[in-house]
Amino acid sequence: MTNVQSIPSPSIHSEDRAHEADHPTSLLAKFGIEQPLKLDCGIDLAPFQIAYQTYGELNADRSNAILICHALTLDQHVANVHPMTGKAGWWANMVGRGLPLDIDRYFIICANVIGGCMGSTGPASTNPATGKPWGLDFPVVTIPDMVRAQAMLLDRLGIDTLFCVVGGSMGGMQVLQWTVAYPERVFSAMPTACATRHSAQNIAFHELGRQAVMADPNWHQGRYAENGTLPHRGLAVARMAAHITYLSDAALHRKFGRRMQDRALPTFSFDADFQVESYLRYQGSSFVERFDANSYLYLTRAMDYFDIAGDHNGVLAQAFRGIKTRFCVVSFTSDWLFPTSESRALVHALNASSARVSFAEIETDRGHDAFLLDVPEFFDISRAFLESAGKARGLGSTGLGSTGG
């Protein structure tokens, strides 16, 4: 990823990309020192780059673009085989031909967040001042910073208005930030399984994860790359902690209960006797192979700082005053990381702002991760919302044959 790579144009069509599905190479938007990213901490980050994927085709009116914002440990590989894990994209059940986010109708973009580790500039990138990885010298970024970088990417792609911004969890936070920071650029929005702020319990779990990483002597104050080490064990523990919060008690019970691993009787040892132990160990160890430990610190921190009301005199409704964006707020009843009560508070604030909002509180026992799973009701709601918003936007039934701006 050197600076000589040409900036991709948005004219890459789904047909071309479909052939590359098994060999995805993310597109890169590079911003030089004359185009800094103005960060909330006061620092101008430059140069920087954004790695992204697109699916489908931008219509002539440039009115059918959907931005997907990814969650904490996910990335831009929404609907293609992941280049590192070899697994299907994380939203392959949602994004594709004939799926709710239909690539025959919409032009879909997903960009790795700033601070991430899948091609966008982050703490593992090279600090131009030293020629070494940034490490903890990388500035602390926020959800608004991520969204600001995405807006610069859209400018580059020549997309003024997004038909929709969609995302779950940390992605949902970005969706909300889009509607607050650039309301005129967002025709519709689907914040999912998220909240307008990180709660004390949310912060506590993140701090636990960070302390686990930092407790690993191989972390070396963030300079593990230069020390030829990786804080695998600490990061695995952090991942295990987070993973517990992604599943409901009921989902864990149904999946594993108290079932033993390959045996009927306890071993009276510290081996992974229970299936849930072995599952968690696997979640931890597989994660460290695909994710940068410092990025984990930065992205959790960004979520901790997120607080829309806090940025608006403590009054959430103020943030959305006069907004024209159509909202579909989605929550899952068994999500205890971002309880559905948080989404309800958001809906109340949107109502108080006279925003157009529908609220889908989906009954499921699958917990926070439900937004990534096969939950037919969620697919149906997404499809219907986009359909309805598409009509209002003047998108024809094929999406590409736009009938209006």
Place this chain on the structure above:
Amino acid sequence: MTNVQSIPSPSIHSEDRAHEADHPTSLLAKFGIEQPLKLDCGIDLAPFQIAYQTYGELNADRSNAILICHALTLDQHVANVHPMTGKAGWWANMVGRGLPLDIDRYFIICANVIGGCMGSTGPASTNPATGKPWGLDFPVVTIPDMVRAQAMLLDRLGIDTLFCVVGGSMGGMQVLQWTVAYPERVFSAMPTACATRHSAQNIAFHELGRQAVMADPNWHQGRYAENGTLPHRGLAVARMAAHITYLSDAALHRKFGRRMQDRALPTFSFDADFQVESYLRYQGSSFVERFDANSYLYLTRAMDYFDIAGDHNGVLAQAFRGIKTRFCVVSFTSDWLFPTSESRALVHALNASSARVSFAEIETDRGHDAFLLDVPEFFDISRAFLESAGKARGLGSTGLGSTGG
């Protein structure tokens, strides 16, 4: 703690002990190789010792004894100043003169569990075969093992029947095990904030904690004492994880919300910006000074293995068939570690067994830790239950002046 110390008799009275309140020295019951503790794993543990505290006076009928079973990281220092922390006993608001567990009426015993680290034999004790600390060579113990050791202690003290067994969390599990293993020795029981089995989510959190300890290179496969190290950082992370589960989301929100630490604006760093971060760090670092890391592994494991129904063909009611013990089951509505639904399931099983049971589901937003806090309703219920059971037991109003056996 050598083997020459004499076995204490139960004739030490509250008046004597009250004078020692600021200088508590736990009593020790030592069991030689001729009196092994028969463990569930098949091993006979011998010699071993149990460290315990008593408060109040055993009456002439030996009918006023209450056994308190302590939780995971607590110990026998229920109502006296803790010799290591210098803080008040963990149940000083519940146990004392005029308090619900009135030391003027009852003879109260609390023993450090087997596997613990406050004087009872555990992984930090010396392995007689090697002359070194047991470490991971210590056999894995279970909740039934803990209770079996307590029963041997009571035999030693000449106490045949307990007036009541009381305890919260892991202590509540021991209470239940007492009623299942020795129903004829338990006149009444108050299992509090507990469950009849560890759920998949419970196991997951414990496994997370164990992995955090074991990830610390200073753990040295449990041989840190011989290596002159302590796995402080891993144990602190484990404690942080556990501590989050002890508080409700609402309690954390009320206590800390998103309040910043000594400042109004974020530092854009990984310092403890939020009060909840600083609180968790303190919880972690203060814990490691008083608790043995290997004990933490063993006691969490014991809880994971606990499953009363599993030991009775999967039918909980079978475990309590024909039981005469009077039960008062106590749960707290905001406890998400041991949800009140688990207590309700226990009550249903007890009802199905025609046991005498009252159920107090206490409305509070303070989470699992409520059983340790000033919750007046809990005090009132405890007092009333003991009062009523005392009448049935024939204990006079002064407790000591028994009117029957």
